[in-house]
Amino acid sequence: MNEPEFDLFIAKVARELKEPVELDAQFDARVMASLAPAVISLDSRRAPTPWYRRQLSVPAPIAGLAAAAAFAGIAAIGMLAREPQGSTLAAGSAETLVRVNDSPDREAVVTAPVQFVFVAPSTSRVELIGAFNDWQPTPMAFDAAAQAWRVTLSLPVGVHEYQFLINGTQHVVDPTAPQTASDFGSPNSIVKVTPVP
Amino acid sequence: MTLSQGLPVQNDDAAIVARVLAGDTGAYAILVAKYRAQFARYAVRMLGSREDAEEALQDALVRAYRSLAKCDDPERFGSWLFRILANRCRTTGTRRGRREKTFVRDEGALLDAAHEHPAERAAWREEIDRALARLDAEQREAFLLKHVEDLGYEEMSELTGVGVSALKMRVKRACERMRVLLQEAQG
Known part of the structure; x- marks a missing residue:
């Protein structure tokens, strides 16, 4: 289809629609105020399910993703449920988030250790990025025995989004974890952190 | 492909993004002030409601902030933010189906x-x-x-x-x- 010729009528309509619109005078302040506080999940206010009773099976679509990752020389075994240090298993789904005020009398943030594991023996560097570290890379250590990269973080109870960063450039989701839709061109993996009983 | 006609490409944006990522949260206000007018106009026209548009734009700005490290080309922060906003407007439009059909009248612009x-x-x-x-x-x-x-x-x-x-x-x-x-x- 060729470009349509200049249309005076449409140009007149567009001129009206190009007029600026006024926003609330406090708009900028509202945006800036909403950046700072941490977020936790409403789930933290509910009675938690003990980690040893949580579902450990891998959904079928995820098995397919794992196969795809293995083809590329990368496979993830995700978060291990029965690590000696009692790491929290990564599984769950998106939750409604609630903002926590920074007032002194707020509830204390409950945290739990979470181990992230990524199998990529031929990779020189793997880092963890997520909402919990403001998407700033956290280095992962290579475990030669397991041929896997590991890092354990203490995360607030709730739902967190994350990815693995390979060699500082390649963003990879965790094929063993649920994913969330993303506006940014690629999905994020989700880890749901529950309190350690 | 280079976005060069309508979407903003600013070298300055890369420096501001770097400041924000280095911990200077306040610098993000520069980006908010810079893009809010153009993007608010799009959101208002798309959603037909100033209230919905402000909500969509605020949400897009906050999402962009929280994912700033994933902005692969900070010089094109404006394009990246606009993509987030357009997606957000699509989601809002789908969810609400434009049932409200609210029309925005900008009396100031009209009287000008x-x-x-x-x-x-x-x-x-x-x-x-x-x-x-x-x-x-x-x-x-x-x-x-x-x-x-x-x-x-x-x-x-x-x-x-x-x-x-x-x-x-x-x-x-x-x-x-x-x-x-x-x-x-x-x-």
Whole structure:
């Protein structure tokens, strides 16, 4: 289809629609105020399910993703449920988030250790990025025995989004974890952190 | 492909993004102030409600902030933010189905046009808003991107994920529909 010729009528309509619109005078302040506080999940206010009773099976679509990752020389075994240090298993789904005020009398943030594991023996560097570290890379250590990269973080109870960063450039989701839709061109993996009983 | 016609590409943005990522949260206010006017206009026209538009724009700005480290090309922060906003507007439009059909009247802008009768221009403007609201969301999006945001078809394709031919068809049909609706309104 060729470009349509200049249309005076449409140009007149567009001129009206190009007029600026006024926003609330406090708009900028509202945006800036909403950046700072941490977020936790409403789930933290509910009675938690003990980690040893949580579902450990891998959904079928995820098995397919794992196969795809293995083809590329990368496979993830995700978060291990029965690590000696009692790491929290990564599984769950998106939750409604609630903002926590920074007032002194707020509830204390409950945290739990979470181990992230990524199998990529031929990779020189793997880092963890997520909402919990403001998407700033956290280095992962290579475990030669397991041929896997590991890092354990203490995360607030709730739902967190994350990815693995390979060699500082390649963003990879965790094929063993649920994913969330993303506006940014690629999905994020989700880890749901529950309190350690 | 370089987005060069309607979407902002600013070297300064990369420096501001770097400051924010280094911990200077306040620097993000510069980006908010820089892009809010253009992007608010798009959101208002797309959603037909100033309240929804402010909510969508605020959400897009906060999402962008929280994912700033994932912005692969900070010089094109504006394009990246606009993509987030366009997606957000799509989601809002789908969820609400434009049931409310709220029309925005910018009295200040209308009265600025001293060369025309304010009442006539206000009526014309309202007819445009009504006609725009009667387009389906895909046509409205294509129309606004092409004729209000002045994007090229390649840019629109990159932004929406829709092929150039399909976008041209949407714009063509949107123009035809706008013409019919406005001519009907003017009797």
